[in-house]
Amino acid sequence: xxxxxxxxxxxxxxxxxxxxxxxxxxxxxxxxxxxxxxxxxxxxxxxxxxxxxxxxxxxxxxxxxxxxxxxxxxxxxxxxxxxxxxxxxxxxxxxxxxx
Amino acid sequence: xxxxxxxxxxxxxxxxxxxxxxxxxxxxxxxxxxxxxxxxxxxxxxxxxxxxxxxxxxxxxxxxxxxxxxxxxxxxxxxxxxxxxxxxxxxxxxxxxxxxxxxxxxxxxxxxxxxxxxxxxxxxxxxxxxxxxxxxxxxxxxxxxxxxxxxxxxxxxxxxxxxxxxxxxxxxxxxxxxxxxxxxxxxxxxxxxxxxxxxxxxxxxxxxxxx
Numbered sequence: 001x002x003x004x005x006x007x008x009x010x011x012x013x014x015x016x017x018x019x020x021x022x023x024x025x026x027x028x029x030x031x032x033x034x035x036x037x038x039x040x041x042x043x044x045x046x047x048x049x050x051x052x053x054x055x056x057x058x059x060x061x062x063x064x065x066x067x068x069x070x071x072x073x074x075x076x077x078x079x080x081x082x083x084x085x086x087x088x089x090x091x092x093x094x095x096x097x098x099x
Numbered sequence: 100x101x102x103x104x105x106x107x108x109x110x111x112x113x114x115x116x117x118x119x120x121x122x123x124x125x126x127x128x129x130x131x132x133x134x135x136x137x138x139x140x141x142x143x144x145x146x147x148x149x150x151x152x153x154x155x156x157x158x159x160x161x162x163x164x165x166x167x168x169x170x171x172x173x174x175x176x177x178x179x180x181x182x183x184x185x186x187x188x189x190x191x192x193x194x195x196x197x198x199x200x201x202x203x204x205x206x207x208x209x210x211x212x213x214x215x216x217x218x219x220x221x222x223x224x225x226x227x228x229x230x231x232x233x234x235x236x237x238x239x240x241x242x243x244x245x246x247x248x249x250x251x252x253x254x255x256x257x258x259x260x261x262x263x264x265x266x267x268x269x270x271x272x273x274x275x276x277x278x279x280x281x282x283x284x285x286x287x288x289x290x291x292x293x294x295x296x297x298x299x300x301x302x303x304x305x306x307x308x309x310x
Contacts, residue, residue: 005197008218012204012211019210026277029213030270033135038273063134 007062010084014058017092018051031059051098054091058084100125101174102137105163112241116268121166122159124174142174149181154190154232156181158240187233188304194226195297202290213278216266216286223253223263223293230300245296251303253296255289262286 011031019027028039036055040047047053061084106120107113123129123137124145132139140148148156160181165173201218209215227245232238242264245253253260262282269275278286 005193008197009200012200012214012218015211015214016204016209027211027213029211029266029273030217032271032273034273035270036273 006081010058010062010088014055014088014091017088017095018055020095021098028055031055031062033059051091051094054087054094058087058091061087100129100167100169101165102167103159103163103175104166105159107241109162109164110241116264116274118272122163145175146178149178152182152184152186154184154229154238157184157232157238158228161238162240184229184232187229188301190229191226191233191297191301191304194222194229195301198222198226198294198297202294205287205290212283213266213269216263216278216283217270219286219290219293220263220267222297226297226300227253230304233304251300253293255292259285259289 014031015028023039023043025042026039029035033056036052036059039045040052045052047056061080064080101124103122103124104119105122107117108119121137123132123139124142125132125139127141129139145156145159149160159175160178163175165175168174198219201215201222205212205215223245224242227248228238228240230251231244231248239247241247243260246255246257246260262278262285265275265282266278266286269277
């Protein structure tokens with residue numbers, strides 16, 4: 001459960017970073033693949049854009065963590081959590097440049 | 100490999116907003132399954148959650164239907180009933196905390212209101228499910244669990260409840276129209292009564308030591 005709460009906290013932090021920029025049509029509503037696709041499409045963001053790639057990368061890591069946590073592989077979880085943290089920092093840098 | 104359907108489709112509780120919840124039970128990591136489409140569990144983990152009396156184990160035990168059984172044996176049915184659910188109070192407190200985090204985020208001029216409202220919907224739904232599982236013999240795993248606790252139901256007009264549900268669908272499935280400022284305002288006004296209701300459930304679970 002605490003891993004679940006951690007993932008929710010990471011999602012909130014990522015969304016706060018991405019939505020710091022005022023998007024033309026809609027904010028990013030969540031980190032599911034479908035929410036990201038909607039955000040890219042409605043705001044006419046190129047999916048190859050560096051920011052888009054980073055957001056998708058975090059999303060896939062979080063979903064992977066969700067299934068990994070069910071396996072209770074704590075070392076894998078720790079390493080992946082560090083990955084997410086690093087990507088989030090890169091994301092923050094990216095948003096700072098365009099916001 | 101064993102695949103099951105669970106959730107609204109297995110209850111026959113289908114609406115235009117329903118999605119299809121699928122469980123894949125696999126040996127180790129299996130890249131064929133997209134975690135956005137499947138809840139992916141190992142056999143070992145399923146046995147563990149059965150042994151923990153985890154709410155998800157109860158959900159699967161009571162409301163899942165086999166779709167594909169590689170050995171033609173119904174793995175979940177063969178596990179029998181999960182152990183009794185013993186962590187109602189702990190889980191209710193965690194969902195109350197999740198609600199409080201989302202509410203704080205909203206009140207701190209959040210730029211992610213839809214996500215915060217979606218998280219609030221998740222906390223409302225899950226606290227009601229855990230409470231119903233821990234305190235009654237009629238657990239409710241539906242999206243409307245909070246409105247189905249009889250005298251202990253969340254007293255919120257359905258159209259207001261629907262705003263939170265709409266946020267959840269936007270945040271997870273990327274479907275639906277964006278929330279209007281009026282809807283956000285209405286949702287914000289209901290936060291104190293939701294907090295009061297959740298606190299009552301936690302207090303009841305704690306005082307009566309019923310879970």
